[in-house]
Amino acid sequence: MENPEKYGFNSQLIHYSGHHDSYGAATVPIYQTSTFGFASAQDGADCFAGIKQGYMYTRIGNPTIRALERQVALLEHGCDSVALASGMAAVSTVYLGLLNAGDHVVSSSAVYGASRVLLEQHMARFGVDSTFVNTADIEQVKAAVTPKTRMVYIETPANPTMEISDIRACAELAHSVGALLVVDNTFCSPYLSNPIDFGADVVLHSITKFINGHADIVGGIVIAGKEDVYSKLRNAMINFGGNMDPHQAYLVIRGLKTLGIRIDRAQDNARKVAEFLASHPKVEWVKYPGLKTHPQYDLAQKQMKGPGTMISFSLKGGLEAGRTLMDNVKMCILAVSLGGVETLIQHPASMTHSKVPQEAREKAGITDGLVRFSVGIENVEDIIGDLSQALEKIR
Numbered sequence: 410m411e412n413p414e415k416y417g418f419n420s421q422l423i424h425y426s427g428h429h430d431s432y433g434a435a436t437v438p439i440y441q442t443s444t445f446g447f448a449s450a451q452d453g454a455d456c457f458a459g460i461k462q463g464y465m466y467t468r469i470g471n472p473t474i475r476a477l478e479r480q481v482a483l484l485e486h487g488c489d490s491v492a493l494a495s496g497m498a499a500v501s502t503v504y505l506g507l508l509n510a511g512d513h514v515v516s517s518s519a520v521y522g523a524s525r526v527l528l529e530q531h532m533a534r535f536g537v538d539s540t541f542v543n544t545a546d547i548e549q550v551k552a553a554v555t556p557k558t559r560m561v562y563i564e565t566p567a568n569p570t571m572e573i574s575d576i577r578a579c580a581e582l583a584h585s586v587g588a589l590l591v592v593d594n595t596f597c598s599p600y601l602s603n604p605i606d607f608g609a610d611v612v613l614h615s616i617t618k619f620i621n622g623h624a625d626i627v628g629g630i631v632i633a634g635k636e637d638v639y640s641k642l643r644n645a646m647i648n649f650g651g652n653m654d655p656h657q658a659y660l661v662i663r664g665l666k667t668l669g670i671r672i673d674r675a676q677d678n679a680r681k682v683a684e685f686l687a688s689h690p691k692v693e694w695v696k697y698p699g700l701k702t703h704p705q706y707d708l709a710q711k712q713m714k715g716p717g718t719m720i721s722f723s724l725k726g727g728l729e730a731g732r733t734l735m736d737n738v739k740m741c742i743l744a745v746s747l748g749g750v751e752t753l754i755q756h757p758a759s760m761t762h763s764k765v766p767q768e769a770r771e772k773a774g775i776t777d778g779l780v781r782f783s784v785g786i787e788n789v790e791d792i793i794g795d796l797s798q799a800l801e802k803i804r
């Protein structure tokens with residue numbers, strides 16, 4: 410595909426792979442090899458010196474992985490990207506590759522549980538300080554940045570509170586003190602939001618979720634807007650060794666082709682599920698960017714191409730009601746993770762965010778009664794039917 414940026418998103422998904430196949434294969438082959446032979450001593454020396462483009466060793470680069478990296482960079486409007494073994498390998502590569510001892514990070518308080526643990530418990534050991542605020546409130550970000558702030562790290566919509574941070578405002582604030590804005594865009598996928606267009610410097614994804622979409626692999630990717638940041642990220646990946654595997658990359662490339670139609674379908678379902686929940690007498694509140702009751706409904710319209718497939722809600726009976734609901738669903742799977750073709754239900758306070766202390770959890774809006782729902786592509790009447798019969802069991 411020549412000039413791929415001229416084509417629509419779904420055409421890019423199907424026809425642009427960043428791989429040129431000499432046999433004309435319609436799909437990207439799996440280069441299941443750890444190493445690559447050189448034509449001569451000079452050839453090997455030139456490749457390692459960077460004078461010649463060529464593959465040397467799979468941790469450093471591999472054609473199957475490269476195809477995925479080029480494709481996701483195109484979809485996210487970045488200059489290039491680095492694929493990693495997991496979403497957390499992507500997060501740690503961002504921290505380790507872009508921060509130094511003495512630096513300060515301002516992060517959303519409602520981030521993926523492990524992203525917070527990594528900053529608070531591990532990056533702190535290397536002299537990186539962090540402050541957690543509700544980045545959906547720009548005043549809190551303003552108050553938290555210091556001359557030492559080198560990174561503002563946001564997740565939008567936030568996990569699992571569904572609060573939305575203003576990407577453009579966060580980028581301007583970060584840049585005003587010489588910091589980078591990093592956006593964990595896992596909840597949107599490149600189909601619903603492209604943070605680089607709003608000023609973000611780095612975008613990352615847990616590929617495990619929407620990009621792969623079939624709940625069969627774990628992976629991550631980091632996209633850089635500019636070359637200097639990209640080369641730091643690639644250097645960190647190569648030396649810390651969190652690289653993706655070629656077979657893993659192949660599965661992601663396969664799953665990615667249907668990203669657009671998967672999200673379209675799941676989003677249609679999610680809208681209906683959110684409306685059903687909002688009108689149900691046992692539900693206390695529903696947070697879904699597609700409902701007018703969402704506190705940042707207007708901002709969602711501005712920076713997202715659709716409200717997505719993730720819903721958070723709280724039951725009137727709190728923790729006990731939540732347990733009853735989760736113990737009684739018959740089709741939806743009681744499981745962590747999200748963004749796949751199957752509907753998943755989980756309870757953050759006892760599952761994904763159980764390692765975050767209760768006080769910090771409550772402060773971040775992750776109440777004991779909060780239930781997180783990832784809507785899949787099943788028949789919507791079956792999803793609603795399943796929820797409905799499980800809600801009936803709550804006394």
Ligand SMILES: *Cc1c(COP(=O)(O)O)cnc(C)c1O
Nearest residue numbers: 495496497521568595615617628
């Ligand atoms: C799942 C997830 C991660 C971590 O990704 P893994 O692939 O599980 O390592 C990071 N951020 C968000 C928002 C996630 O949902």
